[in-house]
Amino acid sequence: MSAMTALPLHDLTLAQQSQALNSGQTTSVALTQHALDRIAAHAALGAFLHVDADGALAAAAAADARRAAGQTLGPLDGVPIAHKDIFVTQGQPTTAASKMLKGYQSPFDATVVAQLKAAGVVSVGKLNCDEFAMGGANENSAYAKARNPWDTTRIPGGSSGGSAVAVAARLVAATTGTDTGGSIRQPAALTGITGIKPTYGRCSRFGMIAFASSLDQAGPMARTDEDCALMLDAMSGFDERDATSAEQVRLHNGDLTANRPGVIGRDLAALSLAQLADPARPLAGLRVGVPQEFFGDGVSADVLAATRAALAQLEALGATLVDVSLPRTELSIPVYYIIAPAEASSNLSRFDGVKFGHRAQKYGDLNDMYRKTRAEGFGPEVKRRIMIGAYVLSHGYYDAYYLQAQKLRRMIADDFQAAFKVCDVIAGPVAPTVARAIGSSTDPLQEYLADIFTLPASLAGLPGMSVPCGFSDSGLQRPLPIGLQLIGNYWQEAQLLHAAHAFQQATDWHQRQPAAQA
Amino acid sequence: MALTPTEVSRIAQLARLELRDDEQAAMLTQLNEFFAIVEKMRAVDTSGVEPLYTPLSAIEDVTLRLREDTVTEGDNREANMANAPARDEGLFLVPKVIE
Numbered sequence: 001m002s003a004m005t006a007l008p009l010h011d012l013t014l015a016q017q018s019q020a021l022n023s024g025q026t027t028s029v030a031l032t033q034h035a036l037d038r039i040a041a042h043a044a045l046g047a048f049l050h051v052d053a054d055g056a057l058a059a060a061a062a063a064d065a066r067r068a069a070g071q072t073l074g075p076l077d078g079v080p081i082a083h084k085d086i087f088v089t090q091g092q093p094t095t096a097a098s099k100m101l102k103g104y105q106s107p108f109d110a111t112v113v114a115q116l117k118a119a120g121v122v123s124v125g126k127l128n129c130d131e132f133a134m135g136g137a138n139e140n141s142a143y144a145k146a147r148n149p150w151d152t153t154r155i156p157g158g159s160s161g162g163s164a165v166a167v168a169a170r171l172v173a174a175t176t177g178t179d180t181g182g183s184i185r186q187p188a189a190l191t192g193i194t195g196i197k198p199t200y201g202r203c204s205r206f207g208m209i210a211f212a213s214s215l216d217q218a219g220p221m222a223r224t225d226e227d228c229a230l231m232l233d234a235m236s237g238f239d240e241r242d243a244t245s246a247e248q249v250r251l252h253n254g255d256l257t258a259n260r261p262g263v264i265g266r267d268l269a270a271l272s273l274a275q276l277a278d279p280a281r282p283l284a285g286l287r288v289g290v291p292q293e294f295f296g297d298g299v300s301a302d303v304l305a306a307t308r309a310a311l312a313q314l315e316a317l318g319a320t321l322v323d324v325s326l327p328r329t330e331l332s333i334p335v336y337y338i339i340a341p342a343e344a345s346s347n348l349s350r351f352d353g354v355k356f357g358h359r360a361q362k363y364g365d366l367n368d369m370y371r372k373t374r375a376e377g378f379g380p381e382v383k384r385r386i387m388i389g390a391y392v393l394s395h396g397y398y399d400a401y402y403l404q405a406q407k408l409r410r411m412i413a414d415d416f417q418a419a420f421k422v423c424d425v426i427a428g429p430v431a432p433t434v435a436r437a438i439g440s441s442t443d444p445l446q447e448y449l450a451d452i453f454t455l456p457a458s459l460a461g462l463p464g465m466s467v468p469c470g471f472s473d474s475g476l477q478r479p480l481p482i483g484l485q486l487i488g489n490y491w492q493e494a495q496l497l498h499a500a501h502a503f504q505q506a507t508d509w510h511q512r513q514p515a516a517q518a
Numbered sequence: 519m520a521l522t523p524t525e526v527s528r529i530a531q532l533a534r535l536e537l538r539d540d541e542q543a544a545m546l547t548q549l550n551e552f553f554a555i556v557e558k559m560r561a562v563d564t565s566g567v568e569p570l571y572t573p574l575s576a577i578e579d580v581t582l583r584l585r586e587d588t589v590t591e592g593d594n595r596e597a598n599m600a601n602a603p604a605r606d607e608g609l610f611l612v613p614k615v616i617e
Contacts, residue, residue, distance in 0.1 A: 109598035161571040184601020214572050243583065244572060270523060334559040339550065345533060352534070354610050356601035366613045371536035383535055387526075388552065390533040404560060406569030411562075413576035445551050490577055 007035040011513075014173040014227035018075045021067065023065040028060035028067075028078030031144025032122050035080040038171045039124065046144040047151065047165040049085050051125040052092050056080065059122040066120070076234055077120025079412050083176045084163050084214065085126040087113050087218070088135050088207045096209045098131045098139040098359045100377030110207025112176060112218045112241045115261060119234040126173060128162030129378045130314070134177055134212045135159050136186055136447055139245075140381045145438055148191055149514040151478040157187030163221045168514060174222035174231050178208055179464075180215045182430070188466035189430035194510055195221040196228050196502065199490050200461030201246035201261065202247025203232075204239030212343035213244070215336075215458050223510055225500035232493065233265045250491040265496035275389070275502075280436070280503040281318030286495075288314050289324035289423030292365025294453055300433045306470030306482040307429045313469075314427065317502050324419040324426065328412050332455040335412065335447055338392050338405035339459070344382075351377060385442060413460040415488075425499055426487040427455055427477040430466045434480040457487045464488075465496045468509035481509070485487055520550050 009031055012020060020026045036053050063078030072078075088094045088106035095101040109117065117123070130140040138161025146161040148154040149169040156165045160177030164187035167175055177184040179197035188195030196219050203218040210216060220231030238259040239245045249259045251267050275282040290311060295304060315321055328335075353359035353373030360372035378386070392401035417425060418517040434448055441447055457464040469484035484503075488496045504510050530537045534602050537545060574580050595608060604611035 014579060104601055107594060107600070240583070240585065244574075246574070246585075254537070331559055331562065334556040338556065338559070349534075353603055354612055355599075357603070359603035363613065366615050368536075369613055370534040374534055375536040380541075383537075384545065384548060385542075386533045387549065389530050391521075391525075391529045391549070394532060398562060401556065403569055404562075404564060406571055407567040408559060408562060410570035410576065411564070412565050413570055413573065417576070429527035441532065443551075443557070444548055448552075449555075457565070459573070460576060490574070513535075 003026050004429060010038055010170040011483055012173065013224050014076070014079055014222055014230055015224070017079045017173060018230075023076050026454045028122060029057060030057050031078070032060035032080045035124055035172050035416060042169050042171060043170055044147070045149060045165050046128055046146040047162045047169065047171060048082070048125050049095060049097065049128050049143055049162070050093050052123070055091055056122050056124040063120050063122060063431045067311045069100050073120035075120070075230060076116070078122060078125050080122045080172050081116070081123050081176070082127050082163075082166055082172050083113060084129050084178055086129060086178050086209050087176060089113050089123065089126065089207065094126065095143070096132045097129045097143060098377065098379070098382070099142045100351050102358065104356060106207070108207065111204035113207065115237065116176070116234055121262075122349055125173055127166055130180070131160065131382050132158035132209065132344070133159040133180055134344070134381050134385055135185055136182065137441070137450060138162065138187070140291070140379055140491075141437065142374065142379055147438070148435050149475070150192065150480050151435070154480065155190065155438050157190035157431070157435060159183040160187050160221065164188055164193055164195070167191070167193045167223060170513065174220055174227050174304050176216050176218060176231075176235070177221045178216060179458065180212050180340060182451050184219045184221060185430050185464055185466040185483070185485060186451070189485070190435040190481065192463070192468045192481030192509065192512060193221055193223055193352050194225055194228050194467055195219060196232060196465040196496065197284040197458070197463060197494065198232060198236060199243055199249070199463045202463075202491070202493065203235045204237070204245050204251065206239050206241040210347040212340040213347060214304045214343060215340060225497050225504050229264060229268055229497045233263070234261050235385065236264060237261045248437045252492065264494055264497070268497055271494055271498040275498075278318065280506070283314060283499060284318035286319040286425065286499060287322050287423040288332065289322050289419050289426040291324050291326040291329065291419065291426060291428055293326050293329040294428030298432050298452065299429055302472035303429050303431070303482050306472070307484060310469035310484040311427060313503060313506060314499070319499075322423045324423055326419060326456055326480045328408065328415055328455055329452060331408055332412055332459055333448060333452055335405045336455040336459055337388070338401050339409065341385040341389035341390060342393050342402050343389070345386045345393065348382070348386055350371050351471050410461045412456055416456070416460050416462060421491045423487075425492070425495060428485050430483040430485040433481060434472045434476075453485060453517050462487055463493045463496055465500055467500045467503055468512070469507070470509055471512070521546060521553065
């Protein structure tokens with residue numbers, strides 16, 4: 001304990017901060033003030049769109065008062081975190097990184113925000129992202145580019161770019177993100193942190209500004225699997241205000257249980273208990289599926305090498321590698337980029353300049369007001385996706401595009417179920433390359449193609465995780481992180497977190513720190 | 519199959535987006551590049567496959583939940599209208615639509 005608290009506060013993980021609070025070695029106000037100071041010192045990283053110093057310090061003081069009175073709310077009471085600016089928050093502005101929502105003040109909290117608040121977390125502000133979560137580089141933010149702490153000339157990935165930067169640069173220990181086609185996993189991989197997208201339906205989408213409703217899921221980003229587990233456990237649970245929220249989830253032992261906070265922690269504890277039989281081989285009995293389609297020509301040599309080394313590490317920990325096939329991996333790109341824009345064009349029709357958000361200054365009739373308002377409020381990528389969506393849903397094209405994509409989506413989900421007959425988790429790269437330079441891509445289609453390994457699990461609604469598994473220094477000025485993707489079957493988040501934990505006990509990739517941000 | 523400038527205009531109208539000429543030209547190129555990769559998807563035989571509209575229906579029957587038709591939220595009109603660009607006496611204001 002004494003060694004731990006000798007560390008600067010920002011080097012403590014969320015779990016360590018929680019312990020330090022419990023033992024009285026620090027206070028929530030001290031942790032929060034330290035986070036605020038670091039956020040200010042590293043403002044050039046573009047991680048935050050809004051910082052709420054007064055609100056955060058007041059919440060921290062309240063957490064300290066609860067603790068003093070013996071009424072602490074749980075392990076997260078008093079730890080500072082921040083929310084992706086896709087979650088609506090009462091008392092802090094919400095923009096979705098769009099000009100469309102500049103100055104928007106939500107009259108309510110997203111359910112995930114409310115749940116974390118109920119667990120006592122202190123929200124220090126709102127994190128940068130791609131506009132309406134559309135993008136993979138955080139270059140589509142209407143306000144600021146976010147920079148990769150490992151090399152500030154590089155992208156941090158996206159769309160949860162600010163969420164990744166804030167954790168990687170140790171501004172806060174954990175953040176929330178959202179993942180529609182890889183928006184938690186890919187930035188986690190590119191910045192060397194850990195992130196998990198849960199099973200569709202595990203976390204409420206209420207108050208998460210909708211991009212593609214059948215794909216969107218909230219999840220945590222942090223440095224360790226342990227911190228992700230703490231966060232996800234507090235964020236998850238059934239919510240009657242989300243029509244697709246799951247009332248029940250399946251435990252690792254196959255039993256059904258009510259979907260509520262705490263379930264993942266208990267499931268994880270049961271798995272950890274089982275591993276005590278053979279501590280040197282904590283993953284004994286785990287069958288890791290290796291899809292050949294994730295190791296093809298499109299993947300750069302450094303990513304391939306790090307991913308293969310990670311597979312060998314899993315094997316050394318007792319896991320068995322099994323060849324599996326996900327034959328429609330490449331087709332997941334057009335399937336996703338039909339379905340997600342179709343849902344986006346429908347969801348974003350609410351931005352009409354009437355009830356909230358931007359309205360054009362000058363316009364003629366009502367229709368002209370809509371057209372000018374939306375032309376001014378949306379950025380190029382959002383417009384592109386609205387156009388694709390409007391087209392594929394339009395009369396005469398629906399069957400050929402949207403319906404065909406939804407049928408292929410079923411085939412992609414069935415491919416996973418066939419693979420899960422012979423394996424428990426699937427492992428492969430998160431992204432085909434390390435982080436590219438900011439401003440180096442001019443072709444939106446190339447950006448879509450880079451999502452190839454995160455899209456299949458999104459389409460199937462399966463949980464997916466990114467775990468730091470190495471660095472590339474080939475031809476680079478500074479080493480850049482690489483992430484291992486683990487995909488589990490429905491509701492098997494505990495199994496992913498358990499495998500990630502064993503991996504992180506045996507490796508130190510997740511403990512590395514960007515030198516420039518020390 | 520390639521989109522024409524006329525079709526791009528029509529889609530922009532459907533989407534209520536005013537596009538400048540240069541935006542429209544760039545959009546035409548980008549959409550056509552995009553739909554070129556979509557052709558691979560269209561070629562797959564999916565006859566007899568049920569569409570997967572919501573992911574969990576891959577493994578179980580998903581039924582839409584219905585709730586009681588009762589008021590669950592209190593009156594929060596002030597807060598709910600506070601973000602409106604133009605309003606008056608509890609009403610959202612829009613340009614005149616009926617002469």
